[in-house]
Amino acid sequence: MSSGDETRRRLGRVGLWRSGAFLTPETAATAERLGYGTIWIGGSPAADLQLAGTLLDATEHITVATGIVNIWTAPAQEVAASFHRLEKAHPGRFLLGIGIGHRENQGEVYRHPFAALTRYLDVLDAAGVPRGRRVVSALGPRTLRLAAERAAGSHPYMTTPAHTRFAREMVGPDAVLAVEQRLVPIEDEQAARESARGFLSRYLSLTNYRRTLEAHGFAASDLDGAATDAAVDALAPHGSPVLLADAVRAHLDAGADHVCVQFLPAREDPEQPLERLAEALQLDAV
Numbered sequence: 381m382s383s384g385d386e387t388r389r390r391l392g393r394v395g396l397w398r399s400g401a402f403l404t405p406e407t408a409a410t411a412e413r414l415g416y417g418t419i420w421i422g423g424s425p426a427a428d429l430q431l432a433g434t435l436l437d438a439t440e441h442i443t444v445a446t447g448i449v450n451i452w453t454a455p456a457q458e459v460a461a462s463f464h465r466l467e468k469a470h471p472g473r474f475l476l477g478i479g480i481g482h483r484e485n486q487g488e489v490y491r492h493p494f495a496a497l498t499r500y501l502d503v504l505d506a507a508g509v510p511r512g513r514r515v516v517s518a519l520g521p522r523t524l525r526l527a528a529e530r531a532a533g534s535h536p537y538m539t540t541p542a543h544t545r546f547a548r549e550m551v552g553p554d555a556v557l558a559v560e561q562r563l564v565p566i567e568d569e570q571a572a573r574e575s576a577r578g579f580l581s582r583y584l585s586l587t588n589y590r591r592t593l594e595a596h597g598f599a600a601s602d603l604d605g606a607a608t609d610a611a612v613d614a615l616a617p618h619g620s621p622v623l624l625a626d627a628v629r630a631h632l633d634a635g636a637d638h639v640c641v642q643f644l645p646a647r648e649d650p651e652q653p654l655e656r657l658a659e660a661l662q663l664d665a666v
Contacts, residue, residue: 383512387532387556388637390443390472392417394628394661395640396654397447397560399423400431402647405438410651412442415663420447420535420560420640424481427458429466429474436470447535447560447640448479448517451500452489460507467513476509477535479517482586494522501530515558519543519592524550532556533637538589540614541634542596548635558638559631564618565643565653572618575645577606580615616644621653625660 395418396411408419419439421431425446435444449459459476466474478500480493497516504514516527518534524547527534533556536547544559551557562579566572583589584603593615594600602611617627624641631639641657643650658665 383510384532384554384556387475387512390417391445391475391556391558391638392443393632393638394657394663395420395443395445395558395638396650397422397640397642398650399646400425403431403435405434407650408435408439408442408444411654412439413666414654414658415665416442416654416658418443418445418475418558418638418640420445420477422447422642424448424450424453427454427462429459429462432462432474433466433469436466436473441473443473443475445475445515445535445558446477447537448477448481450481451478451497452481456500456503457507460504460509463509463513464507474513475532476504476514477517478504478514479535480523482588494526497523497526498530501526515556518547519588521550528552528555533558536560538562538583538615539592540596541630543592544631544634544636546596556638557636558640559636560640560642561627561631562616562642562644563624563627563653563657564616565621565624565656566618567620569618572616573609573612576612576616576618579644579646580607580612621656621660624653624657628657628661 395416397420399422432444480497512532514531515533515535516531518524518527528551535558537560564572564576602608628639643653
């Protein structure tokens, strides 16, 4: 079995992506019981990866991944030491996701991001973090190819199935593609769109996401202001568990190996949506 095949097996087909600020051991245990393959710690986890250790301690077999460790705020040597600590305590169950974050959030430190990412990977190599145990958040062709060459694959965020098809072409058939998908488990159209817009407004102001979305099916006018209803529905599908399951399958059909779902509103308890989606996707509950 290749390292990519092993990573796919450990990730499973569907996971849960949730901000580290709202992620609890109880949620991780619930996701594991329902048959989800991976818990993704969203945001920018600190280099000590303490939350990852807590979630691993609270579960038995589910994979825990970072989505993503920010290379500007988490020194590579410290992250590597944390990786080895987690690997010793929970062999094979942690996947390190790294990325460059956003120019708007990093200020002056954000310079030559591709070169900085390459240097970060060099440090991880030297510190013995296996390539098959890490993924790179990537959107454009250059970084996607780097993810395929220097890691198990990529963890794209804030994308659609159109980008997933493009990403699969860029990384090739062997690299792992683990994509994030936002879902609004609300059937009332107006309430669902209100929730989605509140979440999307921040992301649609960030250059890297705007550039990517405009390159893969959206016009600038679709995303300006509060964004059109069609754009909101495409970026954060809403409705019944069956419709949300279709949104997950659309990424899998487009070439993703794994889809990690993020439920909106982000602060609300995800247990019920997790259960209903697991049923619609026919996950193998434990």
